Amino acid sequence: MxxxxxxxxxxxxxxxxxxxxxxxxxxxxxxxxxxxxxxxxxxxxxxxxxxxxxxxxxxxxxxxxxxxxxxxxxxxxxxxxxxxxxxxxxxxxxxxxxxxxxxGPNPEAIEAMGDKITSKKFAAEAGVSTVPGHMGLIEDADHAVKIAEEIGYPVMIKASAGGGGKGIRVAWSRDEMAEGFRAVKAEAMGAFGDDRIFLEKFIESPRHIEIQVLGDKHGHVVHLFERECSIQRRNQKVIEEAPSPLLDEKTRMAMGAQAVALAKAVNYDSAGTVEFVAGQDKSFYFLEMNTRIQVEHPVTELITGVDLIEQMLRVAAGEKLAFAQKDLKIDGWAMESRLYAEDPYRNFLPSIGRLSRYRPPEEGPTVSGAGRLRNDTGVREGDEISMFYDPMIAKLCAWGPNREAAIDAMAEGLERLDVEGVGHNAPFLAAVMDQDRFRSGKLATSYIGDEFPEGFHGLPLRPDQADLMTVAALWMQGVRGPRRDAWSVMIGKEVRQVRVTRHAAGMTVALPEEGDRQIQAAELDWKPGDRLLSGVVDGRPFALSVRRAADGYDIRHRAAQARVRVLSPDVAALYARLPEKAPVDTSRLVVSPMPGLMITVDVAPCQEVKSGETLCVIEAMKMQNVIKAERDGTIKAVNVKPGDGVAADDVLIEFA
CATH class of the missing domain: 3.40.50.20 (Rossmann fold)
Structure with missing residues (x-):
């Protein structure tokens, strides 16, 4: 060593x-x-x-x-x-x-597998099933369109040297193919210094499943089963799990055998990942091989007990693998949620700034006992999320004896996450954990687009969440101000009348208008200034994100949030009569959705544009973001030029 x-x-x-x-x-x-x-x-x-x-x-x-x-x-x-x-x-x-x-692996293996075009040729020679496509030189956008029409839409445009979700587009038409080819070529050159592109058939409703392989310098190669990474946004993995809810044992062994055969064909000698696209019918095709440790490797470690970083060190030092394929077993189920500094309520736009508060849940057993948590992070409270690098804050991982328990443990961990200073995607991650489709295991790489076609706006408040928010607001009101037995609790626009009885273990909340139903609350933990309130309601542990507002509290539980007010009945009646404030009209302004660098500005004053036309391109977090017109109109003013740095909410373009 x-x-x-x-x-x-x-x-x-x-x-x-x-x-x-x-x-x-x-x-x-x-x-x-x-x-x-x-x-x-x-x-x-x-x-x-x-x-x-x-x-x-x-x-x-x-x-x-x-x-x-x-x-x-x-x-x-x-x-x-x-x-x-x-x-x-x-x-x-x-x-x-x-x-x-x-x-890491030897240079020859990296060359053979690291280049996506070459790797597909090796895979075909090794008997690994591959997706139909074009691996040769593509001269220009017109040539790309011609090839795409021969393959048949939809077509995936991919950078040969790509990775991490960068340099990828899906084209569904001739126009999208031409525009996407140019965008991917520019992204590939900027991110990898290599603008070679290849095309392949896009499998509709596909699932992304990958096999972890590990080889030593003595000819031994094993696989450590699969991970499913189908929950993706912009081809960037967001939630991963191991094993996959799709695979049966026969398919698992077939995929593992192909991955091992491919690794042996190139004398692979480190940790690596063979990625497949799988159909809902369990058919699968080779995508690429990542000749490195993967971001999502912790879920494999959690179900196998193997430290992959340790194995990489031992292999590099010349040691033989200390185990064979027959020694490896799947134990339980694991989930990983990538916590990013991005605003899910604004189309997941990157958010940079200082982590004024960062308090992840404790690692180890969950409070409910559903499973255990692991948090891989590179930041602390007070650190800055920089525009120069990937905006990841942490990888929150959960293990449970089965898939349902792992999901419950992850949801609980996300509840107890406290982050301030930057936007973050924890509400979105929690929303996925709470969805019936996700819990059923009916996944696809189109999942986010299918389930949130109009973007993410949170989830509706469930009755049990309304109970939690009622308890939390009443408890905070009792700590901060006068105590009464009877209150009106407004959750958004809904008003519920309550009677409160406090006792040593917590409090009982009675709801006269619901047949005097009672909510039993205990172990409530909160003091002024805290951003999390935790406790037990009706025997279930919970945690809420809470913020003091001018006339109440902003409370979030997982993906549901609301303004909650604790009022006397007379004041509540007055609130019900207040007129709603009309929102400010900003429809004529195009504002920067994120801090970044202007790459192109495609319009000029007095130019007429149609909805969907490209206005400009902003580069942020190593990704090029195309800003399109959301309406027909005439450009009144353009306030930026290529090369300008812009901040979030800067006015870029004005419509007449």
Whole structure:
């Protein structure tokens, strides 16, 4: 085993690697950019080396800087994590030539599998089923359209060097093909420095299932079963689980055998992932192989008990795998929710800023006993989510003895998550956990578009959630102000009359208008300034997000939120008579949905545009975001130009 390694990455994966190294007694060197000088990974590592300014192209992507840091610190090996240089064969070969161990597969395997076009050819030769498509050179958009029409729409446009959901579009028509080809080509060059594109048939209502493989340098390869990653947005995985609710044992073994055969064909010698697109009928086709550790690897660790980072280190050090395929078993079920700094109520637009509050749920057994939680994160309270990198805050993981228990544990963990300072997608993640379709396991990569066709606006308040909010508001009112026995509780526009009896264990809330039904509340935990209120209602543990408002409380439980007021009956009657305030008309303004960099501005003053036409393109978090007209009209003013930096809510374009 190594005595010291260097981590050529950042954020939560760097912290994850450090934790395993600490357990193994391996010292760590963390490289960092100026933006990450105060990061958790830098704090946890034994040594740290500054390698450049914030942009990745000037720091984390520079092989020379990484090699210099290795020489400076005496590290024996480099773990690249995921992204950045993790699938760069030239970097792996450079390290090998310099006598530095690359903690990942050999460069030849990276070249064979890391390029999506080449990997499909290898897969076909190895007898792995592949999706129909075009792997050759595509000259321009017109050529792409011609090929797409031969394949048949819909067609997936993918960057050969892509990954992480970047450089991917689905075209459903000739026009979408031409526009998508140009956009993917630009994204691919900007993100990967390689604008080669390939096309393949898009399988409708597909499921994304991947097999974790692990090989050593002695010819042994095993698979650690599958993960399902079908809950995606913009081709970026959002919720993952292991195993898959689709597969039976026969299909699982067939997919695993193909993945192992492919890995053996290229002498694969590290952790890697073979990705498949699967039909609802359990048919499956090879998509690509990721020659690195995956973001979602924790769910595999939770159901197998295998530390994949440890295995990568041991394999890189020349050790044989200590187990065979027959030794691996699936234990229970695991879920992973990617907590991103983004606003789900504004079409998931990136949110940057400082985490003024970040208090994840405690790791270990859940309060209800449904399962246990794990939280992989690279940030602390007070840290900043930067515009230069992926906006991930954490990966919240849950394990349960079965799928239902794992979902319940995840939902409970999301309830007890306290984040402020940036927008975050926890309400959306909680919404998915509460949906009947998700719980039934009827998944597809189109899930988010199917279930939230008009965007995410939360979920309607259930009766049990109204009870929780009633209890919470009454308890906070009792802590903060005068106590009465009779109140009117307004939840949004709905008013319920209540009678309150407080006792040592909590309180009883009676609802006279509901047949004197009683709500029993106990173990209520809240004090002024807290942003979470927890307790037990009718025997069920719960937690709510609470915020003091001018005339009440803003309360959220999972994906349902409401303004809740605790009023005397007379005041409640007056509230019911207040007129509603008309919203401000902003329909003539096009505002920036996020902070970012203007890439193109496609309109000019006095130009007439139709709904759906492209107005401009903004780059943020390494993604190009196309802003389209939401109405027909004439452009009155254009307030930006290519190259300008913009903030969220800046007025970009005005309609006449």
């Amino acid at each position: 190594f005595s010291k390694i260097l981590i050529a990455n950042r954020g939560e994966i760097a912290v994850r690697i450090i934790k395993t190294c600490r357990r193994l007694g391996v010292k760590t060197v963390q490289v960092y950019s100026e933006a990450d000088a105060d990061s958790l990974a830098v704090e946890m590592a034994d040594e740290a080396v500054l390698i450049g300014p914030p942009p990745a192209a000037q720091s984390y992507l520079l092989a020379d800087k990484i090699v210099d840091a290795v020489r400076q610190t005496g590290a024996e090996a480099v773990h690249p994590g995921f992204g950045f240089l993790s699938e760069n064969a030239a970097f792996a070969r450079r390290l090998r030539d310099e006598g530095i161990v690359f903690i």
